[in-house]
Amino acid sequence: xxxxxxxxxxxxxxxxxxxxxxxxxxxxxxxxxxxxxxxxxxxxxxxxxxxxxxxxxxxxxxxxxxxxxxxxxxxxxxxxxxxxxxxxxxxxxxxxxxxxxxxxxxxxxxxxxxxxxxxxxxxxxxxxxxxxxxxxxxxxxxxxxxxxxxxxxxxxxxxxxxxxxxxxxxxxxxxxxxxxxxxxxxxxxxxxxx
Amino acid sequence: xxxxxxxxxxxxxxxxxxxxxxxxxxxxxxxxxxxxxxxxxxxxxxxxxxxxxxxxxxxxxxxxxxxxxxxxxxxxxxxxxxxxxxxxxxxxxxxxxxxxxxxxxxxxxxxxxxxxxxxxxxxxxxxxxxxxxxxxxxxxxxxxxxxxxxxxxxxxxxxxxxxxxxxxxxxxxxxxxxxxxxxxxxxxxxxxxxxxxxxxxxxxxxxxxxxxxxxxxxxxxxxxxxxxxxxxxxxxxxxxxxxxxxxxxxxxxxxxxxxxxxxxxxxxxxxxxxxxxxxxxxxxxxxxxxxxxxxxxxxxxxxxxxxxxxxxxxxxxxxxxxxxxxxxxxxxxxxxxxxxxxxxxxxxxxxxxxxxxxxxxxxxxxxxxxxxxxxxxxxxxxxxxxxxxxxxxxxxxxxxxxxxxxxxxxxxxxxxxxxxxxxxxxxxxxxxxxxxxxxxxxxxxxxxxxxxxxxxxxxxxxxxxxxxxxxxxxxxxxxxxxxxxxxxxxxxxxxxxxxxxxxxxxxxxxxxxxxxxxxxxxxxxxxxxxxxxxxxxxxxxxxxxxxxxxxxxxxxxxxxxxxxxxxxxxxxxxxxxxxxx
Numbered sequence: 192x193x194x195x196x197x198x199x200x201x202x203x204x205x206x207x208x209x210x211x212x213x214x215x216x217x218x219x220x221x222x223x224x225x226x227x228x229x230x231x232x233x234x235x236x237x238x239x240x241x242x243x244x245x246x247x248x249x250x251x252x253x254x255x256x257x258x259x260x261x262x263x264x265x266x267x268x269x270x271x272x273x274x275x276x277x278x279x280x281x282x283x284x285x286x287x288x289x290x291x292x293x294x295x296x297x298x299x300x301x302x303x304x305x306x307x308x309x310x311x312x313x314x315x316x317x318x319x320x321x322x323x324x325x326x327x328x329x330x331x332x333x334x335x336x337x338x339x340x341x342x343x344x345x346x347x348x349x350x351x352x353x354x355x356x357x358x359x360x361x362x363x364x365x366x367x368x369x370x371x372x373x374x375x376x377x378x379x380x381x382x383x384x385x
Numbered sequence: 386x387x388x389x390x391x392x393x394x395x396x397x398x399x400x401x402x403x404x405x406x407x408x409x410x411x412x413x414x415x416x417x418x419x420x421x422x423x424x425x426x427x428x429x430x431x432x433x434x435x436x437x438x439x440x441x442x443x444x445x446x447x448x449x450x451x452x453x454x455x456x457x458x459x460x461x462x463x464x465x466x467x468x469x470x471x472x473x474x475x476x477x478x479x480x481x482x483x484x485x486x487x488x489x490x491x492x493x494x495x496x497x498x499x500x501x502x503x504x505x506x507x508x509x510x511x512x513x514x515x516x517x518x519x520x521x522x523x524x525x526x527x528x529x530x531x532x533x534x535x536x537x538x539x540x541x542x543x544x545x546x547x548x549x550x551x552x553x554x555x556x557x558x559x560x561x562x563x564x565x566x567x568x569x570x571x572x573x574x575x576x577x578x579x580x581x582x583x584x585x586x587x588x589x590x591x592x593x594x595x596x597x598x599x600x601x602x603x604x605x606x607x608x609x610x611x612x613x614x615x616x617x618x619x620x621x622x623x624x625x626x627x628x629x630x631x632x633x634x635x636x637x638x639x640x641x642x643x644x645x646x647x648x649x650x651x652x653x654x655x656x657x658x659x660x661x662x663x664x665x666x667x668x669x670x671x672x673x674x675x676x677x678x679x680x681x682x683x684x685x686x687x688x689x690x691x692x693x694x695x696x697x698x699x700x701x702x703x704x705x706x707x708x709x710x711x712x713x714x715x716x717x718x719x720x721x722x723x724x725x726x727x728x729x730x731x732x733x734x735x736x737x738x739x740x741x742x743x744x745x746x747x748x749x750x751x752x753x754x755x756x757x758x759x760x761x762x763x764x765x766x767x768x769x770x771x772x773x774x775x776x777x778x779x780x781x782x783x784x785x786x787x788x789x790x791x792x793x794x795x796x797x798x799x800x801x802x803x804x805x806x807x808x809x810x811x812x813x814x815x816x817x818x819x820x821x822x823x824x825x826x827x828x829x830x831x832x833x834x835x836x837x838x839x840x841x842x843x844x845x846x847x848x849x850x851x852x853x854x855x856x857x858x859x860x861x862x863x864x865x866x867x868x869x870x871x872x873x874x875x876x877x878x879x880x881x882x883x884x885x886x887x888x889x890x891x892x893x894x895x896x897x898x899x900x901x902x903x904x905x906x907x908x909x910x911x912x913x914x915x916x917x918x919x920x921x922x923x924x925x926x927x928x929x930x931x932x933x934x935x936x937x938x939x940x941x942x943x944x945x946x947x948x949x950x951x952x953x954x955x956x957x958x959x960x961x962x963x964x965x966x
Contacts, residue, residue, distance in 0.1 A: 242420065242431055249425045339670065354570045357429055380426055 240275040242357055243350060244282040247309060247335060250348070251288045253377035257370050260308055260331045265291045268298045268305055268332075270323065271313030311335045312346075320345055331370050342384035347371075349384075360384045451475070454540045455566065459963060460874050460884045462922025462936030464580055464588050465609070466535065466563065467528050471888045475545040477868050479890070479913075479947035480954045482697075483584050483654040484611040485687045487948050488528065489864065490545050490559035498861060498896035499909075501691035511561045514677070516708045516721040517743060521766040521789055527689065527727070530702045531563070532659040532679040534607035536576045536590040539566040565677070567603070567665060568596035574603065575966040582936075582959030584654075585612040594663075603663045609655055613686065616651040618695040619950035621899045624908050636693040636902050647730075648686070648699060654952075657683035673712045680705035681725075688951055690729040691898070696950045701728040701736075718746040734781045737770035758797040765790040792817045865890035865915075884922045891915045895949040911949045917941060918954075924963075932963040 247267065265288040269276045276297060283293040298305055300312075300319035303326070310332050312320055317338040324334060324345030334347045342349040342360035347369070349360040359381035366373050420428060453472050463469035467486040471478045477489040490509050503523060511518045511526040513533055520527055544560040568574035574594035581587055587610045594603030617628040622636060629651070633641040641647070661679035682703050688696040704725025711718050724740035745762035767788045774781020795814035868890035875883040893913045900909030919941050924934040935958070942956040 242428055245420050245423075246425065246428055249428070253425075356431065359429070377425070380429060 240273070240278040241282070243275055243337075244279045246350075246357065246359075247279070247311065248282065248286065248293075250309060250333060250335075250377070253374040254333055254366070255372040255374075256308055256331050263291070264294045266294045266296055266307035266309075268296050268307035268310040269313065270298050270300050270302075270310065270319065271316035273311070273313035273315075275311060275313065305330075305332060307332060309333045309335060312337075314338050317341060327369075329369065333366070333369070333371060348381070358382060450542060450544045452540050452542050455535070455538050457872070458535060458538065458541075459932075460882060460922065460924065461872060461886045462884065462920060462924070462934055462938075462959070462961070463535070464582075464586070464936075464959065466531060466533075466538070466541070469535070469541065470543075470561070471870055472872060472886060473541070473543045474869060476543065477864060477890065478888070481688050481948045482613045482686065482952035482954075483586060483957075484609065485655055485685055486528065487688065488526075490543065490561070498863065499898055499901045501898045502688055502696065503691050508558045509561060510559070511563070513563045514565055514675070514708070514710070515562065515719060516677075516706070516723075517741075517764075518723075519741075520727075520739075521741065522737070522739065522768045522783075523689075525689075527700065527702060529655060529657050529683040529685045529687075529700070530681055530704060530725075530727075532661055532681040532704075532706065533563065533565060533605070534588075534590040534609070534659070536578055536592045536607065537565050537605050537661065537663075539564045565663065566592075567663070568594050568601045571596050571598070573966065574601070575964065576605075577964045578961065580934075580936075580959050580961035583957045584614055585610060586957070586959065587611075588959075588961075599668055600664070600666045602665075604661070605663070606658070606660045608658045611654040611656075612652050613654045614952050614955055618648065618651070618697060620695055621897070621908060621950075622694070633694045636899055641694060647692070647694075648697075650684075650699075653684065653686060655683070655685045657681065657685070659683075671712075671714050675708075675710040677708040678706065688948055692730050696897075696948075698730050699728075702726070715749040715751070716746065717749070718744075720744045729782070734774040734778075735770075736773040737768055737782055738772060739766065739768050741766040754800060756799045758795075758799075760793075760795045760797070762793045762795070763790070764793075789818065862894040863896065865893045867891040880926045882924045882926075884924070886920045886922075888918045888920075889916070897949055911946075913947065913949070914945050916943050916945055916947065918943060930965050934961045934963065935959070936961070 251265065267279060267283070269279065276295065279295045283295060286293060296307060298307075298310070300316045300323070305323065305327055308331070310323070310327070312323065312334065314337050317336060320334070320336060320341055321344060327334070334345065335350070336342075336346040336348075337350040339351055342362045342365075345365065346360075347362055347365045349362075351358050351360055359377075361373070361378060361381035362384045363373060363378065364385065420431070423431075451473050453469060457472055458469045461469070461472055463472065465484060467478065467484070467488060470476050470486075470488055475491050477487075477491070479487045481487055488509075508524060509526070511528075511531075513531065518526060518531060542560075542562045542564065544562075566576075572595070574596055575592070577591040579589045587608070589609075590605070590607035592603050592605035594601055615628075617626040618630065618633075619626050620630070620633055622634040622638065627633075630644055631642075633644065633647075635641055659679060659681035661677065664676040666674045680703075684699065684701050686697045686699050688698075689700060690698045692698050702725060704723060704727075706721065706723040708721040709719070721743045722740070723742075724738075726736055726738050728736040742765045743762070744764075745760060747758050747760035750757045750759075765788060767786065768783070769786040770781045770783055771786050774784050793814050793816045795812065797812045799811075868888075870886060870888040872884065872886045877883050892915045895911045895913060897909040897911075903909060918939050920936065920938050921940055922934055922936040924932045926932050938957040938959070939954065940956060944953045944955040946952065947954055
């Protein structure tokens, strides 16, 4: 009998003779239940918008709105059912723009009026961009989007993901047309779209 | 005595660690990191989990599905695609010997008791980028013949449960889709992995590529060598393990002397190498062309084919493939061709030639929340052993040339409402087979129906199922009642990552056809003990893009067999280097 077989024999002996083995099995069972669901819940959390929220908030430091938009609360509007809404609401707690409070507000894509300084259009409402851009043309609203190619379709700043990192596509002429001005520091960090 | 204690205390300690750490993990994720101190420039440099886009692959259906990514696999220290599947919930993966696994989704496939090993064929559809890798002769997958390895993989998606209406007739118990990786940034692309460990295990794979504005090209190669943990074979007739036998006795009491021919290398578990070239051209956002081609060679000893003597057989496979996929606006079309030879048992006469051809085209019509996908597909598979077997002797595997063809028309509809919170998918498909048999119910008909093997060994799972059509309910004990896994990942420091993965299955009893042959209640039956397998992988990133790792497989050293009279699976240590540029 080689040592391996002795090992196996001891193991069987242990298994049949030891009361703790039941406990061991029970714990194994618990463990399996515990965990089988784990990878799946992880899979669902693939939309972390914290960085988006942070960057959108930083825009307020690099973009200059005209005097008419400089009174009352600073409104960040969100179009579409994006997780950004919840994330942004938490993010702006204890934060202000200058000394103005910030409000995060949801807008419907079919809305006629977008009373805000920054308007984020989520990916699933991307096709509404054209309509919203025409409707708000000339208004000092910074349109922010998150789908490829939208910087050419009326958006001011477009988030894209390159190499698993967020990048900004900035269309300066769209920002100028809306009577806002953008700091060169921000322009340098983004990808200029003409 | 010491081993007693070891056996008792270590698992308990680990489990307690596990549960407590898990709770800790949950708290940890609820703490919001807001990155307030970072500059905008730094913010734009943080790696983010990509916000999900509308998938262009088929797996957008509300089925029970899971995904594992290349990072999950690397962190867990998995050494192969097969091993990585243990990380997916709902998979039963039992290691037959070093690196060869028996893989099932949930256990819902046709594994009737008292069947020959050919009946182990699973009815799970395995695809690489939607190209079926399916052996129509056996109704299953020879995993070692996959031409790709971990360096080629972006993610693996698994759909559990019947999905034939959505993915075609072979998706009876589920679908495993392996999605290959593409360069993400312009310029040079390099991925290299090297791993070395116990039992002469060498796992090396690498890809080099170049990405330009609208196209990219990647060449990849992989090599694996693994030895068994033992050199003995289990002979069913004498019901014992024999090391370096002078002869074997078959099920019928016949003596076999051609040991060297049957088992030319008793120590070998797996040796395989393969190469691929991937070419992608994306002229515009809505148009893309992907061309893939490659070749593969493998020798393994697995429990996959019945030889009536011992569970293991030597399987030798050579194959090559071409796969072309084009997407133009809403239309996608894919044509693939796979051809090769396989020898699944001893003797030159047991070799056969095969070629499979798949073509399909689909149109995706999307209007608001509704999408409709009409599609057409054609599939043909030829299996031929007339070149290798003695025609007059009829001593080959099936002594014939058989062809199966399937022509299908399908229509899939999807309706999304409330921003994807409600999603309805309907699939309809009409399949015309060239070999219909009204006595088979459709999934069996779809699984394997080459007419070739009729008069020889019959690898059709429906026929291997000796209870088929008798109206008898049979309790299948060969699959575990409880099984599953867990992964905990810790970023110990910025550069050091610790990963522990566990896999557990409960007791099961395998009944082999020799149980019926001998009918003595001993031979052909094996009780497989419950087993907990714990793996620990530490990876350290000394310089950017390079990771050195040390993985311990089965740290509890639960050596017990995982499959009927296959090899012991003990503790194994591997060291590896991973480089990505």
